[in-house]
Amino acid sequence: MNKCLERLYNGIIKENPTFVLVLGMCPTLAVTTSAINGLGMGLSTTAVLVMSNMMISMLRKIIPDSVRMPAFIVVVASFVTIVQFLLEGFVPSLYASLGLYIPLIVVNCIILGRAESYASKNPVIPSFFDGLGMGLGFTVSLTCIGMVRELLGSGALFGIQILPESIYTPITIFVLAPGAFFVLSFLTALQNKVKMKKGKKITECGADCASCGNKSCAGHFFNMTGDPSVSIEEAAKTAEKKTTDSANKE
Numbered sequence: 001m002n003k004c005l006e007r008l009y010n011g012i013i014k015e016n017p018t019f020v021l022v023l024g025m026c027p028t029l030a031v032t033t034s035a036i037n038g039l040g041m042g043l044s045t046t047a048v049l050v051m052s053n054m055m056i057s058m059l060r061k062i063i064p065d066s067v068r069m070p071a072f073i074v075v076v077a078s079f080v081t082i083v084q085f086l087l088e089g090f091v092p093s094l095y096a097s098l099g100l101y102i103p104l105i106v107v108n109c110i111i112l113g114r115a116e117s118y119a120s121k122n123p124v125i126p127s128f129f130d131g132l133g134m135g136l137g138f139t140v141s142l143t144c145i146g147m148v149r150e151l152l153g154s155g156a157l158f159g160i161q162i163l164p165e166s167i168y169t170p171i172t173i174f175v176l177a178p179g180a181f182f183v184l185s186f187l188t189a190l191q192n193k194v195k196m197k198k199g200k201k202i203t204e205c206g207a208d209c210a211s212c213g214n215k216s217c218a219g220h221f222f223n224m225t226g227d228p229s230v231s232i233e234e235a236a237k238t239a240e241k242k243t244t245d246s247a248n249k250e
Contacts, residue, residue: 017134018141022188023113027045029180029184041098050135051079052079057120073107076105154170
């Protein structure tokens with residue numbers, strides 16, 4: 001269960017496909033002119049991602065390595081076709097809004113990337129949660145971008161007029177192509193800012209511990225050990241002692 005929850009957290013927060021990995025930019029920038037479009041695209045991708053991950057995981061020992069990618073594309077294309085027919089039959093307005101970007105889910109790098117890096121190497125249940133986590137992360141990202149663009153560009157939210165035109169002049173650029181880049185960059189920067197603030201609670205210097213050259217840094221030692229029971233003071237003393245012992249040996 002912990003591993004399943006870890007896969008959900010990984011997809012939604014830690015490795016969010018839009019704000020962290022910066023994958024699937026075509027639908028992200030093209031269909032997020034409204035919140036409902038972003039939500040519809042995200043949920044459609046999530047459905048395909050979950051089903052294709054499960055199927056590829058079940059067939060991982062059967063598919064030969066020589067035809068691995070073509071087989072993945074066939075599996076993904078089958079589920080995309082099912083989702084496309086369902087949207088056309090039950091949600092025709094959303095189907096018309098998303099248009100060409102529904103069949104283009106077949107070549108979405110998020111889906112093929114998860115199939116290659118995770119589903120083809122892991123059991124069905126973890127693969128299911130990996131696809132669900134990545135799909136929900138993609139859905140949240142697209143919905144947030146769509147909400148900001150729709151609110152600023154037309155004063156509406158999910159098709160409901162929130163800001164009357166008598167008190168608010170819509171900023172048209174946000175429902176055009178440049179607006180997608182502005183909103184995406186702003187939300188990505190906002191997430192990075194939040195993550196940087198959280199990182200300062202762990203390290204004293206606030207630097208990147210992976211490339212830090214200061215071996216006596218308490219934060220560096222804490223991150224290297226990964227032991228939450230070690231306090232910053234104890235880590236600093238231990239690191240200082242190691243540095244002194246190394247110097248005496250030389």
